[in-house]
Amino acid sequence: MLKIFATEKGTSSISLNKTMSEKRGVYQDIIENLPNPGLGLGLRSKHFNYILEHKPSVDWFEVISENFMDSGGRPRHVLNQLAEQYALVMHGVSLSIGSTDLLNITYLTKLKMLAKEVNPLWISDHLCWTGVNSLNTHDLLPVVLNEESLKHICIRINEVQDFLERPVVFENPSTYLTFRQSTINEWDFLRYMTEETGCGLLLDVNNVYVSGFNNDFDPIHYIEQLPHKSIVQMHIAGHQHCGNYIIDTHDRNVVQEVWKLFTLAWQLTGGVATLLEWDSNIPDFEDYHSELLKARNYMSAIFDQHIIPEKQDYKHAAVSNPVNFLVNDIKW
């Protein structure tokens, strides 16, 4: 592996009173022993009433942290009710771990307070940046993948984990371009991140498929190369195929090719918490849940390594963003 740290920068702020390598070991241990709560759904305001009334047998819910950290009133009340009945995971979209801005302590403080309130199984965000100069674009932008950015990001992950006093889980993004300055494959970059910080990984299988098509890499090789012990969760989702590129729309059913990759990832990880993302054209709760439950059919399936991109679909162009509902605009 790369040895990117010559010094133990940041150890003066360690809340656990341990050296960086000791903490890395503690975090890795926590990550590798997190429970598998089963099959989960994203908590969407459209489904609040249904969930409260019917108490569906969903294993767990993933909540977009930003949709609740600034909101009181009914959304927070509903969240607190559900926290008593279901396992929750907090999924963020504004940490901006790849940015060159200073870490936003106001944001992290709110994140920590929300976690204290709802007691999530873990907190996740993305390998991305969302803006600079205090601007939040509300988009998950790709990072340059090289040794300089790896060091920069690992230092920031250490600082975030110190602040939150827990390991954080990072998701592979869907991307539409690569940078000339990148010298490390994304799967290696993610592995180095886990080795240097003890963080966990959220493997978005659909993102691997989307990015692989857009950037011309083999999604099977990507998944095979990841550090499987560090993967605590998977995402599956639908996307829109536009001919020579794919957009990660989260607005339709999961395609067969992504289910095939899910089978591979399930077998390599030994099975981890899995969540179906659906952020636009959100169906009724029962239809959403039934699409998720299809995952059961693919857990023990024989992996079919013939990954062939599905037919092109130019209709119903859409772009989704899960932060579009409920959240007050976040100003730093």
Ligand SMILES: [Fe+2]
């Ligand atoms: Fe995702």
